[in-house]
Structure formats: C-alpha cells, structure tokens
Amino acid sequence: MTNIKLLIVILLVTGLSFAQNSASAPATPPPMVAPADAKSHAGEMATVCGKVVDTKIPKYGLAGRGKPVSFFIDQPQTNTVFYFVAFGTQAGGPQEVVAAYEGKRVCVTGKINMQPTASPFILAADRSQVKVQPEGQ
Secondary structure (H helix, E strand, O other): OHHHHHHHHHHHHHHHHHHHHHHOOOOOOOOEEOHHHHHHHOOOEEEEEEEEEEEEOOOOOEOOOEOEEEEEEOOOHHHOOOEEEEEOOOOOHHHHHHHHHOOOEEEEEEEOEOOOOOOOEEEOOOHHHEEEOOOOO
16 A cells, blocks of 8 residues: 555646746747737737837836836827837836837837727737837837
C-alpha cells in the first residue's frame, strides 16, 4: 500500500511541476497591426505603431484618473484612422502625457476597441502599454 501512496505523491508533484512550468512560460506577444488596418482587428489584442500627429484634451476629466488625452496616430483628428487614450500623472496633469508622446513614434499595445461611428482605439489605462520608439525607427 505504501508504494501506491508514493506513486500518487510522485505523480502529483510531477503534475504540479509541469503545470507551474507551463504557467510561467512566456506568452506570445500580440500581433503588430498597421493603424489603417486596426478597424479590421476590433476586439483583438494587438500592437499598433505610428507617429502621434494630433492630440485632444477634453474639457472634463474622470474621477481619480484626471483628463484622458486622445493621441491620433498617422492622421489628425479630422481624418482619424486610429487613436489611443492615455492619462497624465496626477501631478503633471494632461500636459505631462502630451509632452511624453506628442510628435513621437510610439507603439501601443492593448485591445482594439471600436464604436459604430468612431475610429478604432486602444485605451492605455496603464502607461506601460505605450512605448516611445527611438528616432529613426
């Protein structure tokens, strides 16, 4: 009977070890999507890269988050193909986040959202979702 108990313990430990290793395996990164193609990837996780060419700061903010800033990629607001929304720090306000991304090439990762009458966008609630690309890339 002891051999059966030992076998069960070994199987459990081996199974837990396997489960832990597969859980810690790195996830595959989301696919890269061009700003103009983001519309056809609504609802998917993706990374969209482009140059921030326009920004919009609304009149009102969100409680506890400040004012959300819209950053328009590759095309200005009047001709939008894609945008992302990010928040400034509490101390720096929206001007801080505008200074961080305006005129720069960025890659933003997240779920592409789409509203019936609007352009596709990613809500970058966590600023780690936005990466500024080095000049010349």
